[in-house]
Amino acid sequence: MNILGLSAFYHDSAACLVRDGQIVAAAQEERFTRKKHDAAFPKNAVEYCLREGGISLAQVDYVAFYEKPFIKFDRILHSYLAYAPSGLKTFLMAIPLWIRERIWMKTLIQEELPGFVGKILFPEHHESHAASAFFPSPYPEAAFLTVDGVGEWTTTSYGAGRGNRIEILGELHFPHSLGLLYSAFTYFTGFRVNSGEYKLMGLAPYGNPDAPEVARFEGLIEKELIDLKPDGSLWLNQAYFNYATGLRMTHDAPWEKLFGFPRREPEAELTQQHCNLGLAIQRVTEKVVLHLAAEARRLTGSRHLCLAGGVALNCVANGKLLQQGLFDEIFIQPASGDAGGAPGAALAAEHLYFERDRVQTKARDGMNGSYLGPEFGDLDIEKTARRYQAPFQKYDQESDLVRAVAQQLARGKVVGWFQGRQEFGPRALGSRSILGDSRDPDMQLKLNLKIKYRESFRPFAPSVLAEDTQEYFDLPADSPYMLLVAPVQPQRRKALPDGFHDLPLKEKLYHLRSDIPSVTHLDFSARVQTVHADTNPRYHALLKAFKAETGYGLLVNTSFNVRGEPVVCTPDDAFRCFIRTEMDYLAMGDYLFAKADLPDSAKVAAVKAETFALD
Numbered sequence: 325m326n327i328l329g330l331s332a333f334y335h336d337s338a339a340c341l342v343r344d345g346q347i348v349a350a351a352q353e354e355r356f357t358r359k360k361h362d363a364a365f366p367k368n369a370v371e372y373c374l375r376e377g378g379i380s381l382a383q384v385d386y387v388a389f390y391e392k393p394f395i396k397f398d399r400i401l402h403s404y405l406a407y408a409p410s411g412l413k414t415f416l417m418a419i420p421l422w423i424r425e426r427i428w429m430k431t432l433i434q435e436e437l438p439g440f441v442g443k444i445l446f447p448e449h450h451e452s453h454a455a456s457a458f459f460p461s462p463y464p465e466a467a468f469l470t471v472d473g474v475g476e477w478t479t480t481s482y483g484a485g486r487g488n489r490i491e492i493l494g495e496l497h498f499p500h501s502l503g504l505l506y507s508a509f510t511y512f513t514g515f516r517v518n519s520g521e522y523k524l525m526g527l528a529p530y531g532n533p534d535a536p537e538v539a540r541f542e543g544l545i546e547k548e549l550i551d552l553k554p555d556g557s558l559w560l561n562q563a564y565f566n567y568a569t570g571l572r573m574t575h576d577a578p579w580e581k582l583f584g585f586p587r588r589e590p591e592a593e594l595t596q597q598h599c600n601l602g603l604a605i606q607r608v609t610e611k612v613v614l615h616l617a618a619e620a621r622r623l624t625g626s627r628h629l630c631l632a633g634g635v636a637l638n639c640v641a642n643g644k645l646l647q648q649g650l651f652d653e654i655f656i657q658p659a660s661g662d663a664g665g666a667p668g669a670a671l672a673a674e675h676l677y678f679e680r681d682r683v684q685t686k687a688r689d690g691m692n693g694s695y696l697g698p699e700f701g702d703l704d705i706e707k708t709a710r711r712y713q714a715p716f717q718k719y720d721q722e723s724d725l726v727r728a729v730a731q732q733l734a735r736g737k738v739v740g741w742f743q744g745r746q747e748f749g750p751r752a753l754g755s756r757s758i759l760g761d762s763r764d765p766d767m768q769l770k771l772n773l774k775i776k777y778r779e780s781f782r783p784f785a786p787s788v789l790a791e792d793t794q795e796y797f798d799l800p801a802d803s804p805y806m807l808l809v810a811p812v813q814p815q816r817r818k819a820l821p822d823g824f825h826d827l828p829l830k831e832k833l834y835h836l837r838s839d840i841p842s843v844t845h846l847d848f849s850a851r852v853q854t855v856h857a858d859t860n861p862r863y864h865a866l867l868k869a870f871k872a873e874t875g876y877g878l879l880v881n882t883s884f885n886v887r888g889e890p891v892v893c894t895p896d897d898a899f900r901c902f903i904r905t906e907m908d909y910l911a912m913g914d915y916l917f918a919k920a921d922l923p924d925s926a927k928v929a930a931v932k933a934e935t936f937a938l939d
Contacts, residue, residue, distance in 0.1 A: 325678075326379055328370065328440075329670030330433070331390040331452075331662050333426065335361045335518050338663035338748075339369035340696075341377045342670035345683035347460070349376035350696040350748040352663050355893040361519055362890075365436045366666075372698055381439035388673040390665030391449035393429040395476035397422050399498060403568050411569025447672040449475025449665065450633070451490065453657075456668030457630035458485035459675055459682060460690030461655040467624040469616055472633035472661070473503035473518075480556075482620040485630065488675040488682050493623050499568045500560050502612050503635050505550060508565060509605040511573035513598050514588030522750075524602050525638055526783050529845040530832060531603025532596070532825035541604035544582055550608065556616030594781070594829050606640060613641045617650055627652040632668070636660035636807070637750065639851050643809035646801060658694040658805035659749030693859030694805060695755055697746030700895050705912045708895040712903075712926040716915045722862060723869075729911050730869035733761050733879065737908035738775060740884055742898045743862055746891070751806040752883035753853060754787055754863030756891050756898075758907065760842065760880040762786055767842035767880055769833060774906040778887040781829060783851065786843035788878035789867045790854040796840065796878060797852050806853035806881075809845075812838050817848050842880050853881060 329340040332353075340350035349372065354360055356368035374380060400422065404415045425432060430444050447455070453470035465486045472479065479501035483493040506524070507517045515523045531538055546552065551559040564579060566572045580586045585597055617629060629651040631642065637660050646654055657664050674680050687693075709716055719725035729739055741757045752758075758775060760767045772782050785806050786796070793799055799810035816838045824835065837844040844850055857864040871877035884898060885891045886905060892898045895912055902910040902917065903926070910917040 325385050325674075326377065326383060327670040327673050328373065328384045328387045329390065329666040329668065329673075330366060330370070330387060331665035331669070332365050333363055334662055335363050336661055336663040337363050337366040337369070338659070338666040339366040339373050340666040340670050341373040342667065342674055343377060345671075345674050345680060346685065347667055347690060347692065347696060349373040350659070350667050351698065351746070352748070352890075354890040355697065355746065358890060358897070360888060360890050365432070367436060370437070376698075381437055382441065384440055384442060386442050386445055386673055387433060387437065387440060388445045388447060388669035389429060389433065390447070390452040390662070390669040392446045392476055393427050395448070397427050399474075399477045403499070407569045414569055414571055445669075445673045445677055447669050447676065448478070450478045450481040450495070451492070451672055451676070452665045452668035453632040453660075454481065454483065454485070454490050454492070454630075454668070455672035455676065456659070456664045457632035457655065457657040458490060459671040460657070460667070461628070461630045462689050463628040463630070463653070463655065465626055466628035466630050466655070467620040467626040467651070468630040468632070469620050470631070470633040471502055471613070471616065471635035473507060474498045474501055479503060480616065480633075482616060482623070484624040484626065488679060490676060494619065496557055499562060499565070500558055502558065502609065503633070504565070504567055504573070505560060506605060506609055506635065506638075508567070508573040509601065512579055512587050513602060514590050514592060516590070517573060521634070521637075523779065523782065525606065525640055527594070527599055527602040527781065528606035528640070529603075529783070529847040529849065530599035530781060530829060532600060533603065533847070535600055535825065537597070538600045538603050541583065541601050542607055545604060545608050548582055552612060552615065554615060555619040556612060558612060596825075596829070599829065609635070609638060610641045610644045613638075613645060614648060617645055621650050629654045630657070631655070632657040632660045632664060634661045639807045640809045640849070642807055643849070646808060653801065655689065656805060656807040658691055658747075658751065658807065661750070663749065688804065688856065688859060691748075693856075694748050694751075694753060695745040695860065696748040698893060699745040700913070702913060705895050705915050708899050709915070709917075711896070712899055712929045713923060714899070714917055714926045715921050716917050719914050719916065722865060722914075725911065725914055725916065726862070726866040726869040728916060729866060729909065730873050732909050733759060733870055734873040736761055736764055738771065738906070740898060740902050740907050740910040741863075741866075742884065742892070742895065742910065742912040744860070746893060749805070751853070752881060752891060753804070753806060754855060754860050754881065756884040756893075757787075757881045758884050761874075762840040762843045762878055762880045763874070763876060765836055765841045771880065771882060776882065776886055777905075781833065783845050784843055784880045784882050785851040785853055786840065786878045787853045787855050787863070787867065787881040789864065789871065790856045792871075792877040793852070793854050797850060799852055799854075802854045802856070803852045804854055804856060804859060806851060809849050809851050812840070812844050812848050812850055816840065840876070840878065843878070
């Protein structure tokens with residue numbers, strides 16, 4: 325049985341093909357259209373999934389969409405009625421679109437999928453999230469927790485998964501939402517909602533944990549903005565928020581009065597106040613997640629936990645949850661945001677609607693390392709090389725390739741690493757990655773300013789040989805999807821100078837925090853990816869080769885893209901990104917390209933191709 329899962333029309337549209345309970349392919353639409361967070365119907369992602377599965381639309385038995393449009397429309401209508409006459413402007417903008425298109429989702433899907441003649445199913449939004457986390461997990465039974473902005477009415481759900489069933493035991497409803505609270509702070513600190521939450525999380529370690537201001541901000545949040553109960557349920561004071569019916573997340577004047585400074589404009593200078601506020605909301609977020617997880621543990625009695633929803637991408641909170649020891653093991657859906665609704669909807673149809681048993685897999689889990697996207701062969705790479713007149717070195721033996729790349733990395737070079745099937749989800753996991761030496765104290769600034777073209781404070785993650793994890797990090801579990809933050813081992817840390825937290829933000833970057841400074845946050849933590857030979861053997865081999873060169877079995881790993889663009893998908897995407905940045909080498913499949921060897925004609929051709937792509 326072939327089930328096509330879809331998520332669309334909010335952000336990060338995606339498609340997934342599930343065949344007899346196993347995920348065959350999954351991809352986000354943005355990777356094909358090159359529009360970051362593309363919310364359009366995932367036409368290209370669908371075409372890829374069908375091609376990977378070797379089937380046509382006529383051979384798809386069922387389509388599952390990740391939420392129920394009529395219930396979502398009910399929530400929108402009730403919200404506008406509750407706040408009337410406030411929100412009239414957005415009401416007049418939103419309702420015609422819903423009446424014209426969104427509530428007729430079945431018809432829209434049928435029009436977008438000509439040739440499909442099967443039934444269309446609509447699981448609920450958080451049911452899709454729960455299915456995306458529990459069914460691919462390695463556990464026969466587990467508690468689950470899903471936390472995001474909002475689905476139809478639900479903003480948080482928790483319950484139990486057993487076998488092929490899911491039971492929701494508790495929910496929180498709109499407008500009271502941890503995800504929307506965090507997004508409000510994303511907006512207030514000058515970052516873009518639904519994409520800048522990573523930046524706010526990355527800003528938090530620059531807050532001074534001993535500063536009275538952090539404690540004051542945290543107290544104000546808990547006193548004025550949120551009423552948190554011991555079971556994790558919460559109530560948000562809507563006098564401070566504008567997201568229910570407005571075009572912005574907050575009412576700016578009350579926030580400015582509460583915290584004592586105005587909303588930061590995008591691209592404006594970041595001050596210590598912004599860092600301290602980021603730390604305060606991160607602490608509150610962690611507190612809520614721990615309360616919710618404790619309630620899920622109490623209700624289910626399970627020693628396993630599955631996480632999904634956008635807040636599950638907060639790897640700092642995930643790390644704190646693991647350290648608490650509430651659960652023996654935690655599985656986090658690698659595409660926890662809306663993109664993960666696509667496999668979740670398909671798996672919900674497979675197990676909840678059709679009641680089919682789960683398939684036992686020999687893999688680590690049902691996400692197959694999240695390597696579920698397109699793969700390209702020698703012919704594709706050589707066509708790209710010819711298009712740009714780019715010389716290359718081809719290696720017949722993998723061992724020779726990884727040794728050559730490891731040697732360049734050990735010399736401080738930056739390498740684009742394009743291998744195998746693309747990752748599904750927001751993290752680069754050694755398939756579409758940019759790599760560097762974590763020992764290099766200048767690597768963080770170099771990658772941010774000369775490669776990624778983004779804010780200098782943004783932290784980077786280490787990819788570490790799974791078998792060497794404990795040498796570098798206090799992490800009592802595997803973290804294959806880069807969704808856990810863990811402390812750097814004390815013996816690797818370097819003391820910070822007196823008055824460090826009083827320094828300007830940029831100056832803090834120049835102080836070594838450990839012997840792996842480019843992946844060590846200011847609070848001596850790191851966002852860890854453990855690399856396993858069974859899920860990504862070539863990347864594992866590269867790390868082993870780098871260890872043979874340097875004695876260190878880890879590398880800096882960041883996504884293969886520049887600011888404002890999706891992660892590269894094709895060899896052509898990768899080569900154009902390689903040309904536009906100060907990367908030194910590009911390893912695509914068995915081919916190695918050196919920037920220094922490229923003729924000027926290759927660079928001109930890439931610029932022309934980039935201009936054409938943008939047009």
